[in-house]
Amino acid sequence: MKRRGVEIAFFGGSFTAIEPKVQEELLQTAYEYIKNGKVDSIRISTRPDAINKEILKRLKKYKVKTIELGVQSANDYILKRANRGHTFEDVKKASKLIRWYGFKLGHQMMVGLPESTRIDEINTAKALIKLKPKMVRIYPVLVIKNTKLEEEYKEEIYRPLSVVQAVEICKELVRMFADNDIDVIRVGLQNTDEIAEPGSNKSEVVAGPYHPAFRQLVESAMWYDAIVAKIKKLNVKVKEVQVTVNPIDINNVIGHKKENALKLKDVYDVELIVKQDENIKQGKSKIDVIKTYEDFLEV
Numbered sequence: 001m002k003r004r005g006v007e008i009a010f011f012g013g014s015f016t017a018i019e020p021k022v023q024e025e026l027l028q029t030a031y032e033y034i035k036n037g038k039v040d041s042i043r044i045s046t047r048p049d050a051i052n053k054e055i056l057k058r059l060k061k062y063k064v065k066t067i068e069l070g071v072q073s074a075n076d077y078i079l080k081r082a083n084r085g086h087t088f089e090d091v092k093k094a095s096k097l098i099r100w101y102g103f104k105l106g107h108q109m110m111v112g113l114p115e116s117t118r119i120d121e122i123n124t125a126k127a128l129i130k131l132k133p134k135m136v137r138i139y140p141v142l143v144i145k146n147t148k149l150e151e152e153y154k155e156e157i158y159r160p161l162s163v164v165q166a167v168e169i170c171k172e173l174v175r176m177f178a179d180n181d182i183d184v185i186r187v188g189l190q191n192t193d194e195i196a197e198p199g200s201n202k203s204e205v206v207a208g209p210y211h212p213a214f215r216q217l218v219e220s221a222m223w224y225d226a227i228v229a230k231i232k233k234l235n236v237k238v239k240e241v242q243v244t245v246n247p248i249d250i251n252n253v254i255g256h257k258k259e260n261a262l263k264l265k266d267v268y269d270v271e272l273i274v275k276q277d278e279n280i281k282q283g284k285s286k287i288d289v290i291k292t293y294e295d296f297l298e299v
Contacts, residue, residue, distance in 0.1 A: 007039065008042050008043075010043075013045075016044070016059075017047055027064070028062065030042050030062065041063065041064075042066075043104075045070060047086060051067075056103070060101060060103075066103065069091060069107055071088075071124070071128065072113065073121075074120075074128070075116070077115070082114060083148075091131070107137070112140050112141035112166060114152065114158050122172065135182065136185070140161060142205050143158070143160055143205070150206050153206060163217070170218045171222045171225070216256050220260055224255065227243060227264070227272075231287070241271070242273040242275060244274075244280060244287075245286075246280045247276040247278060249285075261274075
């Protein structure tokens with residue numbers, strides 16, 4: 001069995017914005033693991049205004065392979081409103097430099113930022129697609145304790161997205177990136193003791209579209225749309241439909257807590273049967289009408 005690639009990742013901050021001496025120390029330590037074959041590569045996340053030729057040469061020296069930029073939005077007003085301290089021009093310059101130096105480029109964007117709209121987020125996705133990242137992460141904004149955003153939330157200046165609203169916009173963005181062969185490697189924040197259900201023990205989340213299976217909600221919603229679209233194309237009133245997919249897609253087709261199956265029954269009075277077939281490519285499906293209303297009435 002082939003070993004999966006192993007990476008050392010410097011995340012959770014802006015790596016290239018820390019002291020160069022500290023960067024060197026960390027990179028040297030990580031590089032030792034590459035030299036002895038225990039690790040395949042290094043990846044970092046950083047700010048777009050903390051990238052220049054000198055920094056990239058340093059990263060290249062220690063075999064850093066992937067650089068992810070915290071973009072958040074392509075709208076300069078929203079970036080200023082969020083106190084990001086950089087403009088989208090910085091994102092464009094950094095992205096081009098990163099690709100020029102041969103690194104894998106990743107982008108991280110957010111939905112639900114203060115004063116951001118669905119159109120802003122669609123436009124951000126369009127702008128990022130033009131910059132040709134290899135991968136993207138999409139994070140819905142959560143209100144965290146002891147932040148300025150929490151103050152705005154309490155003063156009713158800021159209203160976070162609901163889970164439903166966040167899922168609706170994220171499924172559009174995922175579709176856009178997928179259509180342009182850009183890998184969406186994360187949708188929603190990683191669940192930790194601090195990033196958990198608001199009000200739960202140790203959780204730092206005050207409000208916002210938190211869900212422990214947020215990505216599944218998004219992918220399930222995309223499958224639901226695809227199934228409904230295919231059913232509507234059939235020139236027949238469907239009573240029972242069988243969807244055959246790759247085993248990997250089974251849970252998302254059925255939906256979180258069987259949400260898709262229940263929704264199809266409730267909205268369209270259609271019974272959903274899901275079968276698996278390893279010969280079907282992941283993300284693809286085969287839909288067969290098992291029973292129509294005419295069949296049902298005849299019985």
